[in-house]
Amino acid sequence: MSRDAADLLGVLGGMGPLATVDFMRKLVDETPAAGDAEHVPVVVYSVPQVPDRPGAILRGGPSPLPAMAAGVRVLRAAGATRMAIACNTAHYWYEALAREAGVPIAHIVDAAYEELAAQCPAARRVGVIGTTGTIVAGFYQDRLAAHGLQAVLSTESDQNEYVLPAIAAVKRNDLPRAQALAVRACNGLNASGAQAIILACTELPVALDQDAGAVTVPCVDATRALARSCVRWWLGRAAAARP
Amino acid sequence: MSRDAADLLGVLGGMGPLATVDFMRKLVDETPAAGDAEHVPVVVYSVPQVPDRPGAILRGGPSPLPAMAAGVRVLRAAGATRMAIACNTAHYWYEALAREAGVPIAHIVDAAYEELAAQCPAARRVGVIGTTGTIVAGFYQDRLAAHGLQAVLSTESDQNEYVLPAIAAVKRNDLPRAQALAVRACNGLNASGAQAIILACTELPVALDQDAGAVTVPCVDATRALARSCVRWWLGRAAAARP
Numbered sequence: 001m002s003r004d005a006a007d008l009l010g011v012l013g014g015m016g017p018l019a020t021v022d023f024m025r026k027l028v029d030e031t032p033a034a035g036d037a038e039h040v041p042v043v044v045y046s047v048p049q050v051p052d053r054p055g056a057i058l059r060g061g062p063s064p065l066p067a068m069a070a071g072v073r074v075l076r077a078a079g080a081t082r083m084a085i086a087c088n089t090a091h092y093w094y095e096a097l098a099r100e101a102g103v104p105i106a107h108i109v110d111a112a113y114e115e116l117a118a119q120c121p122a123a124r125r126v127g128v129i130g131t132t133g134t135i136v137a138g139f140y141q142d143r144l145a146a147h148g149l150q151a152v153l154s155t156e157s158d159q160n161e162y163v164l165p166a167i168a169a170v171k172r173n174d175l176p177r178a179q180a181l182a183v184r185a186c187n188g189l190n191a192s193g194a195q196a197i198i199l200a201c202t203e204l205p206v207a208l209d210q211d212a213g214a215v216t217v218p219c220v221d222a223t224r225a226l227a228r229s230c231v232r233w234w235l236g237r238a239a240a241a242r243p
Numbered sequence: 244m245s246r247d248a249a250d251l252l253g254v255l256g257g258m259g260p261l262a263t264v265d266f267m268r269k270l271v272d273e274t275p276a277a278g279d280a281e282h283v284p285v286v287v288y289s290v291p292q293v294p295d296r297p298g299a300i301l302r303g304g305p306s307p308l309p310a311m312a313a314g315v316r317v318l319r320a321a322g323a324t325r326m327a328i329a330c331n332t333a334h335y336w337y338e339a340l341a342r343e344a345g346v347p348i349a350h351i352v353d354a355a356y357e358e359l360a361a362q363c364p365a366a367r368r369v370g371v372i373g374t375t376g377t378i379v380a381g382f383y384q385d386r387l388a389a390h391g392l393q394a395v396l397s398t399e400s401d402q403n404e405y406v407l408p409a410i411a412a413v414k415r416n417d418l419p420r421a422q423a424l425a426v427r428a429c430n431g432l433n434a435s436g437a438q439a440i441i442l443a444c445t446e447l448p449v450a451l452d453q454d455a456g457a458v459t460v461p462c463v464d465a466t467r468a469l470a471r472s473c474v475r476w477w478l479g480r481a482a483a484a485r486p
Contacts, residue, residue: 008290013285015279016279016282017267017270017271017279017282017283017285018271020267021264021267021268021271024260024263024264024267024289025264025268027260028260028261028264036258036259036260036291037291037292037293038291039259039260039291040260041289041290041291041292042256042260042287042289042290043286043287043288043289043290043317043321044285044286044287044289045286045321046267046284046285046286046287047251047284047285047286048279048280048281048282048284049280049284050280074286074321074322077320077321078286078288078317078320078321079317
């Protein structure tokens with residue numbers, strides 16, 4: 001078996017199955033492949049029958065960790081040599097999942113940071129926009145701080161009036177409404193001093209893709225950044241395997 | 244562990260990774276879910292580093308069967324209790340893969356037949372449109388015959404002038420061109436007596452979705468039919484598990 005064939009990306013799916021499909025689509029989009037065989041080999045575990053993640057973070061509900069750890073063990077047994085988690089909120093349990101994995105798991109915040117550092121290296125104050133579960137979990141703030149960046153968060157009223165309704169509008173496919181709300185949320189972060197914004201949920205990039213020029217600061221789609229990070233790993237492994 | 248949690252759909256990915264994403268998207272679309280946890284739990288093995296399938300069928304190239312069988316074994320070890328193959332051409336090796344699986348594998352032709360029987364029960368002559376590999380493989384013709392239906396195929400000139408260029412146009416995202424070519428291919432089958440048409444590749448449904456009214460006979464998207472068949476299985480299992 002060639003080294004290429006032995007490399008395999010394991011993907012732990014998001015809480016919602018569409019987030020997993022979104023990640024897989026972006027993984028294909030971001031791969032510079034001249035043919036099918038150059039795409040990233042991947043095994044995906046997408047089992048949405050897991051205790052609610054925001055419920056566990058926000059309201060002390062049952063932990064989804066045992067079910068997610070079981071998924072990671074399936075990916076490991078399937079031969080995954082690298083993993084990714086196609087869900088922002090699930091990164092609250094990253095360290096425990098990384099211990100279970102036995103192979104490196106790409107971290108979505110590190111992937112977003114790498115995109116930010118490439119696109120706007122001078123930015124020090126970075127807006128983070130996502131579900132309340134992701135924001136309250138705090139790992140974006142902590143991990144960005146480790147890279148020397150300060151997270152700027154939406155005010156509570158912006159979170160409730162713009163961010164959450166924008167996410168809900170994407171889920172019901174009302175994209176013009178979602179876009180208008182998402183732009184207001186981004187402008188709020190900008191007014192609070194954000195020099196760039198990380199879109200830390202699956203829905204907001206869909207809203208803002210409608211008109212990329214409507215937000216005046218650079219925006220990074222965390223899901224796409226994670227996909228790009230996985231593609232860089234794959235291309236690096238393929239290059240290393242060449243004689 | 245509840246019976247729901249123990250059921251798991253294993254998906255053997257298509258040769259091209261987009262075909263797999265397309266199937267997963269349709270699986271979500273076709274699930275009548277009020278929340279994330281009602282979606283089909285799924286494990287996907289999508290490893291495109293497999294010998295070319297049309298090459299094996301049309302030109303006697305190396306068989307992709309050992310690599311696909313390895314994928315089926317991964318899905319089995321992951322706990323799949325039912326499987327599906329998100330690729331028309333791969334069904335050429337269905338019987339061998341089914342022996343490897345140890346659990347039932349939904350067959351894409353049976354799924355398409357069920358859709359046809361529901362939509363146009365009187366149809367006896369059914370057009371089949373797909374890649375040359377799928378058509379030459381012959382399993383659509385054989386399996387439809389087992390259901391009492393006669394497959395109607397594109398003429399060689401229609402295959403080369405309309406079908407293959409339509410597929411290529413979808414791959415390069417030229418959808419107006421793809422749609423015009425796909426409509427001509429369907430009209431050709433209609434002129435040959437087809438009372439309904441099965442779209443037996445991933446690309447043609449994308450082309451025809453642009454204007455559903457342009458083809459006058461009913462068309463069945465085989466990928467969507469396979470997804471619907473998997474959803475019926477999931478809903479049936481979930482119902483059976485209720486006390």
